Amino acid sequence: MSLARILALVCGAGALLATLPWIASDFGLSLVLTCVMYAGLAVTWAMFSGATGYLSLATAAFFGIGAYVTAWGFGTLPYAIVVPLGGLAAAAFAVLVGAAILHLRGAYFAVLTFGLGELVRHAITYFEKSYAHTVGRVLTDVPESWIVYLTVLTIAMAAIAVSAAVRASRFGLALAGIGADEERAQTLGVNTRRAKIAGFALAAFFAGALGAAMAVRWTYIEPNSVFNPFIGFQTVLIAMVGGAHTLIGPLLSSVVFSMLTEFLRLQFPYAFLIVLGLLLIGLVLYLPGGLASIWPLVRARLAALRARSASLERGGAGG
C-alpha cells in the first residue's frame, strides 16, 4: 500500500474514532483509550525494535519519564505543553542512554533496557524523598476524559503516520538493513550508530508523550505505578503477537489484545491470566510471524484450493 493511502486511512480512522466520546459509554471509551494507547506504543516499538532486531524493554522507562514530566509540570504548565515535553524528555534520555548501550545486542541489550526502567524508578524515588520530601504527587484539576482521549488518539495517530513514513524512507531502509545484517549495512555506507540512536529516540518520544498524556488519569502519581514493567512487556507482546515486521500487525493486535484481556478478565476473573498465557504460547508456537501473517497464509491456501479445483474441473471436462 502506498504511503499516501496509509496516511489517508489513518486520518479517516482518526476522525471516526474522535467522535467516540459523544456516542460511547464511559466504559467503552476507557476500553478504546487503552487500545489506542497500546496501538501507539506497539507501532512505534515495532518501528525501531521490529525493524532492527534490538529488543527494547525500555518502553516502561520512557512512559514513566513522560508521566513524571506531567507530575512535575502539570499545574504550572498547560496540558498541551506538558505532553510534548514528556515526549522530548524521554527522547533526550533515549539519546543519552542509546549512545552508551546501542552497541550491545541480543539478550544484553534487552536486559539493560529493562534495567533502565528500574534505574529511573529508583532515581526518581530517591530524588523525591530526599529533595521534595514526598513519595507521590497528587494531580488536581485534571482535564476531562474526552480531552485525554483525544490527546492520546492524536499521539497514536501521529505515531502510526510517522511509522508509515519511516518505513517508506531511507531512514527506514537503514533500520531494516541494521536488522538484516548490521555490519553489511555499515560497509555499504549506513551510519549505523546514528540511525540506531535516532530510531530509539523517535520511539521513546511517542512512549514519553503517551505516558505524559495518560498520567492525568491516575490523579495520584508515584514511581511504582508509572514505571510499571507490565507496560513494557505488554507492548513487546502486542507487537510480536501482531507481527513486529509489519505496520498493520501491531495495530491489529493492540485491538485484539486489549479486547481479549478485558473480555477474559470479566468472564474468568480468576483464570484470565492463565488463559491469556496459554493463548500466547499457542500463538508463538503456531503463528511465529504474528497475526499479520494470517492473511498471506489464508490467501496462499485459497489460491492453492482454487488451483486444485480448477485442475479438477479441467480433468472432469477431459474425462
Place this chain on the structure above:
Amino acid sequence: MAEPLLAAQGVSVRFGGLVAVDAVEFELGQGELVGVIGPNGAGKTTFFHVLSGVLAPTEGRLRIGGEDLTGRPAHVFALHGVARTFQTPRVFRDMTAEQNVRFGLEFAGRRRSHAHDAFDDARSILGFVGLGDAAALLAGALTPSRQRLLEIGMALGARPQILLLDEVAAGLTESEVEATAQLIRRVRDELGLGVIWIEHAVRALMNCVERVAVLHQGRKIADGLPQAVAQDPAVVEAYLGDSVA
C-alpha cells in the same frame, strides 16, 4: 609518484596475545588489480577487515585516497569509496536482488559520483554482474554462487573506487571461477576500479592479477609479479611445497 588509492602503513592487529596481522605495508594504485594469498589463518580476512574499517588496527595508519581514516567507522570508509564482499555471502536475504543492490546506491553510492553507465541504477549493475534475470527474486533464494555475484553487485552499488573481494571464488566450480575472474577483470578494465582480491585457492587468481602479495602468519612475505612470487622460496615453504601457479 601520485598518492596511492589505498595505503596501509605498518598495520598490525592483535587479539590479546595473538598477532593476526603483523606490521604490514601495502599500497594499491589507481586501477590496479592485486591478489592477496596465503595459507589458512594467515590473516587475510583480518587484513581486509582493517582495510574496510570493520576493524580498527592496533597499530599503524590507513590512508584512503590520501586521507587518514585510521580508527574511523566502516561507513566512513564506504563514503570514501571502499566497498567489499564477505567470505560467506552476506546478502539481505529477505530483500529482492534489486533491493540489495539499491541499498548501496541509497547510502554510500548516493554521495559518490559515478563515471560509468553500469553504475547508473540497480538494474544496470545487476546486468553487469550477470544477474539481470534475477532482479525480482529474493536474495535468500539465489544459489550460493549467484549470491556471491550479488554481493559484488551490492558493493558496486556503493559506487566505490576500491573493491575488496574476500574469497569470491571459494566453493565455485571451475567454469564459475573462470567467469568470476573475467568479471573481476571487467570491473577493473571497464569501471576503472582498484581491486584487491583475496583467495585461498590461488590458481585462478594468479592468472588474473598483475601483482600478488603473500601473507603468512600475519606478515607480508612477498609482493610482486605472480611469476616471481610463485618461485619465491619463502612462499613455496609457506605453502608447504604445494604448487602455487
